[in-house]
Amino acid sequence: MSLIVNGQPANVASRDLATLLTELSYDGDWLATAVNGVVIRRDDRVAYALRPGDRVEILSPMQGG
Template sequence: MQILLNGERVTTDASTLDELCARLGFGEAKVATAVNGSFVAAGARERTALSEADEVEIVAPRQGG
């Protein structure tokens, strides 16, 4: 399926947000996630199904200033 990930169209076969994060190397990382503009807490990612054309944001914290 095709989704929009951080503003870029990508193809994935991940069925949940948790699975997508793991495949992208964020499995155990502290990241903020949202699907279609709604925040998704870490504990809810494995219950958050992905669908064609979903807009997903994955944001990792940055240090510095």
């Protein structure tokens, strides 16, 4: 499926947000996710079905200042 992930085109096999995070090697409890500008809570990621063309934003904390 074709998505836009963090502003970049991506072709992925995942059909839900939780699986997408695993496919793209994002892990940890400190991630923030949004699809098409709507924040998706961690508990809702498994049930959140992705659709072709969705714009997914994945934010993770960075070290440094």
